[in-house]
Amino acid sequence: MLIVQSQTLSHQSKHHTPWHQHATGQLFAIRRGMMIVQTERAQWALTPATIGWFPAGLRHCAWTVGETEGCSVQLSQADVLPTGAGVWPADPFLMLLMERVSNIDLTHTQLSRQQHLLAVIADEIRLAPVAPLQLLLPTDRRARQVAEQLLLAPERNQQQAALASHCGLSVRTLRRLFSEQTGLSFSQWRQQARILASMGWLLQGETVSEAAAKCGYDNVSAFIAAFKLRFGMTPGTFRLNNAHESRPEHALR
CATH class of the missing domain: 2.60.120.810 (Jelly Rolls)
Structure with missing residues (x-):
């Protein structure tokens, strides 16, 4: 090597x-x-x-x-x-x-x-254990379009039916494609996409409630619970643990 x-x-x-x-x-x-x-x-x-x-x-x-x-x-x-x-x-x-x-x-x-x-x-x-920071993307062209819409605007709360219809799918087919091609249900995939997006906001100094709103959560408690389930810590703890990394003096030279 x-x-x-x-x-x-x-x-x-x-x-x-x-x-x-x-x-x-x-x-x-x-x-x-x-x-x-x-x-x-x-x-x-x-x-x-x-x-x-x-x-x-x-x-x-x-x-x-x-x-x-x-x-x-x-x-x-x-x-x-x-x-x-x-x-x-x-x-x-x-x-x-x-x-x-x-x-x-x-x-x-x-x-x-x-x-x-x-x-x-x-x-x-x-x-080392693999970090839960991967999001598989569907391979079907229509389901991929739905995934890209969700990634571009995680804060939007579009219903599955509207997303499916826009890309020429039935809700049942959309759910099946996500399950078969990503290993997650549509709802689980959407939640994972939102949680990963929230990490970027937290690292930029947003509060937990601000990050929750920017990634589509109306209920902050639900956001905290989903984040902790995925990463074993609350978003507040994640933000605190990485606060020192946002200071320029800690940048690599």
Whole structure:
């Protein structure tokens, strides 16, 4: 496993990287803000203190939510890392490893050190639980249109019947397609999309009630319960835990 390229990430909100693919795999570590990486099959939310892995040849695009800081490394011969994309929580040790490896000298004299550090990173990823930050997208064209409408405007409370009709589907077919192609019911998928959207608002300093309203929840208590069920913590705790990451002095250099 070799580092082909490394870089520090420092982007303003809504920075967009168009669809592309690499001959190498790519590891991301996000320290501040939020990055959405979309493949043809799923969206992945990279939040503070997470590691994202996207294998070679995987077509994807990306955009930032809020000012985002972190690092990335592109790897060849990454056979010790997972064969599929994923996002994992990263403790301070793993985040420091990623920062160190992203700044390492890529000359031949540092080859052994590269490989040692990358081997430790791969071990840490294998031992870490997968973070619940994935949202599978339906493959059916009509259901995909519905999904894209929900992602673009999570605050809108359109009824299933109206969404289905607009895209030429019956409610029954819409529900079946989401269940078969995403593994979630339509309602579960919509809730997951809203919860992931709320994380971006919370990271930008919105209050829990403001984030709830902006992602379509009329009832703040229901939003808190859904967030805690998904992530094992309340949105207030998530916001508090990541408040220090929004300060510029914590950005990667």
